[in-house]
Amino acid sequence: MTEQIAPKEQSAQSEANTAARRSRRLPPSTLIMAAGLLFLAIVPPLAYFTGNEFWLSIFTRLTILSIAAVSLNLVLGYGGLVSFGHAAFLGLGAYAVGIPVHHAINGEFESIATTNGLFHIPMAVGVCALYALITGAISLRTRGVHFIMITMAFGQMVFFAIVSIETYGGDDGLTIYERSSLPAISLDNPLTLYAVCFVSLLLALYLVHRIVNSRFGMVIRAAKGNEERIRALGFNAYAYRLLAYVISGSMCGYAGALLGNFTTFISPEMMDWTRSGELMFMVILGGAGSLFGPVLGASVFLLLEEVMSDFTIYWHLPFGIMLILAVLFVRGGISGFADRLLGAKRDD
Amino acid sequence: MTEPLLRVQGLQKRFGGVHATDDVNLNVIPSETHAIIGPNGAGKTTLISQLSGQILPDAGKILFDNRDITRLPAYQRAHVGIARSFQITSLFMDMTVQDNVALAVQAHQGHSFRLWRPARSDDHLRAPALEPLKTVGLHERADWTVSELSHGERRQLEMAMALAVAPKLMLLDEPMAGMGHEESMQMVDTLKSLGDQTILLIEHDMDAVFALADRISVLVYGRIVATGTPEEIRSNDEVRRAYLGEAA
Ligand SMILES: Nc1ncnc2c1ncn2[C@@H]1O[C@H](COP(=O)(O)OP(=O)(O)OP(=O)(O)O)[C@@H](O)[C@H]1O
Ligand SMILES: [Mg+2]
Numbered sequence: 001m002t003e004q005i006a007p008k009e010q011s012a013q014s015e016a017n018t019a020a021r022r023s024r025r026l027p028p029s030t031l032i033m034a035a036g037l038l039f040l041a042i043v044p045p046l047a048y049f050t051g052n053e054f055w056l057s058i059f060t061r062l063t064i065l066s067i068a069a070v071s072l073n074l075v076l077g078y079g080g081l082v083s084f085g086h087a088a089f090l091g092l093g094a095y096a097v098g099i100p101v102h103h104a105i106n107g108e109f110e111s112i113a114t115t116n117g118l119f120h121i122p123m124a125v126g127v128c129a130l131y132a133l134i135t136g137a138i139s140l141r142t143r144g145v146h147f148i149m150i151t152m153a154f155g156q157m158v159f160f161a162i163v164s165i166e167t168y169g170g171d172d173g174l175t176i177y178e179r180s181s182l183p184a185i186s187l188d189n190p191l192t193l194y195a196v197c198f199v200s201l202l203l204a205l206y207l208v209h210r211i212v213n214s215r216f217g218m219v220i221r222a223a224k225g226n227e228e229r230i231r232a233l234g235f236n237a238y239a240y241r242l243l244a245y246v247i248s249g250s251m252c253g254y255a256g257a258l259l260g261n262f263t264t265f266i267s268p269e270m271m272d273w274t275r276s277g278e279l280m281f282m283v284i285l286g287g288a289g290s291l292f293g294p295v296l297g298a299s300v301f302l303l304l305e306e307v308m309s310d311f312t313i314y315w316h317l318p319f320g321i322m323l324i325l326a327v328l329f330v331r332g333g334i335s336g337f338a339d340r341l342l343g344a345k346r347d348d
Numbered sequence: 349m350t351e352p353l354l355r356v357q358g359l360q361k362r363f364g365g366v367h368a369t370d371d372v373n374l375n376v377i378p379s380e381t382h383a384i385i386g387p388n389g390a391g392k393t394t395l396i397s398q399l400s401g402q403i404l405p406d407a408g409k410i411l412f413d414n415r416d417i418t419r420l421p422a423y424q425r426a427h428v429g430i431a432r433s434f435q436i437t438s439l440f441m442d443m444t445v446q447d448n449v450a451l452a453v454q455a456h457q458g459h460s461f462r463l464w465r466p467a468r469s470d471d472h473l474r475a476p477a478l479e480p481l482k483t484v485g486l487h488e489r490a491d492w493t494v495s496e497l498s499h500g501e502r503r504q505l506e507m508a509m510a511l512a513v514a515p516k517l518m519l520l521d522e523p524m525a526g527m528g529h530e531e532s533m534q535m536v537d538t539l540k541s542l543g544d545q546t547i548l549l550i551e552h553d554m555d556a557v558f559a560l561a562d563r564i565s566v567l568v569y570g571r572i573v574a575t576g577t578p579e580e581i582r583s584n585d586e587v588r589r590a591y592l593g594e595a596a
Pocket of ligand 2: 392393
């Protein structure tokens with residue numbers, strides 16, 4: 001019966017907020033996204049044409065990890081579901097390329113042996129959708145720390161399963177001797193590969209944007225803050241979350257297929273739980289629940305990784321500490337921070 | 349006598365040693381406002397939660413519209429026509445007022461697995477969401493974020509969300525909790541304006557209860573000790589002793 005009574009003084013400030021909301025001004029986060037995407041459209045090709053192929057490859061990795069982070073953001077940022085096993089989707093997606101190519105070159109398993117990308121991609125997406133459906137159906141019955149632990153456990157299960165399959169290199173990994181072949185596109189050309197990854201990132205962002213603003217998305221977002229109420233209103237929160245989890249996993253699997261084509265060497269290490277943790281950090285660091293946040297998070301992550309690994313081979317520790325500080329003290333991640341910074345300046 | 353809309357038979361719920369619901373029998377007739385009064389900890393919220401499905405009873409039956417809903421999951425009870433409001437305001441805090449009601453409207457319309465069209469520009473959601481906001485007098489705050497609202501306004505939004513699903517039965521858990529006198533009066537007027545709406549109302553404010561209720565049940569230690577018209581309850585000796593005290 002004792003409930004907090006909101007102070008009335010809030011009203012004046014609220015009035016101002018309402019006015020700001022009504023104006024058609026683009027929010028800072030939209031501007032940052034536009035600038036970021038413009039940068040990604042121009043700079044990497046420029047780097048390539050000026051002979052800096054190394055930088056192009058960094059950007060390719062960035063776009064691929066960004067797609068994975070954007071997919072995780074759908075469930076983690078918008079849905080409040082802290083999945084600690086998303087690297088498994090990346091791995092499964094990559095092996096959905098690696099395994100058919102392996103058989104195309106070394107024989108056996110004729111039915112799946114192919115270098116055709118039009119087979120690999122649906123395979124990656126389909127396998128991940130199925131894996132997400134099964135593991136999600138079980139994981140989503142739990143909450144909080146239990147959900148974190150069980151998604152991580154499922155991730156480790158896939159990790160050990162792949163380790164145990166000698167045919168595909170087990171622990172040692174698997175070299176992809178031929179990239180996915182696509183009609184009219186050659187992924188062997190680094191610039192083409194980057195273009196494919198960049199366009200894929202654009203599509204992933206657009207897809208998530210549409211989903212989170214749809215009726216479905218409103219339910220997912222509302223359930224994050226107040227699951228009891230969403231159920232009392234008549235929504236089967238479990239079914240909604242399961243579908244979101246399947247969409248997220250499929251998208252991450254697609255990123256995995258790209259990753260396999262990029263690195264041409266895949267190993268169970270890419271689905272280790274620490275990899276899942278890195279994806280989580282990208283999302284939280286960049287701003288969980290903001291559309292472009294995960295891309296910012298992935299950028300900072302890769303940048304720090306490059307810089308710090310130059311200084312010390314023990315870079316994981318200071319890196320981890322920095323990430324934890326950022327997560328604890330920068331509310332809303334980088335994009336929330338930028339919003340407040342730019343928003344405040346513009347109002348002056 | 350009219351066929352009851354809601355029939356509760358021999359309902360039991362224990363929390364460890366606490367007998368929160370002790371053999372409750374209760375009928376709610378269509379179009380009536382049925383109030384439940386009782387001291388703190390009597391089991392009023394626990395009873396409502398069993399009717400709306402958040403808590404499952406240990407024993408007993410809940411019949412709604414001649415259908416046994418005792419074990420029906422909470423989200424399905426909304427679809428048979430039961431809506432509830434929460435004693436402790438339960439809203440989507442970082443969404444706007446209109447978003448909150450639009451979600452209720454959306455729940456009522458069903459088929460929400462629409463993944464593509466933007467919900468916020470959907471007139472089939474926005475327009476119907478404004479109606480209940482007008483009813484409770486909150487439509488001018490439609491664009492506000494819930495966290496910006498005052499306590500009283502949040503209570504009004506609670507009510508608007510229950511109204512938005514056009515329920516056959518509204519379960520209201522202390523809709524005036526923590527409100528000032530003026531706001532309470534306004535809420536009483538709102539509830540009066542609902543006319544034929546069937547309501548099961550929990551309320552501590554006795555003026556409001558006597559102004560609104562067609563019938564009153566008194567709940568003490570999980571048991572219903574009396575049911576009757578406001579006059580009967582006012583003059584019932586047992587009720588005076590057990591609950592109303594000097595106030596009556
Ligand atoms: N989830 C729970 N677990 C254990 N005990 C509970 C639980 N919910 C309620 N109780 C106990 O059951 C009894 C009835 O609680 P309930 O909240 O239903 O009372 P109420 O009549 O709504 O009281 P109030 O007027 O204070 O809202 C109380 O003794 C309470 O402590
Ligand atoms: Mg109560």
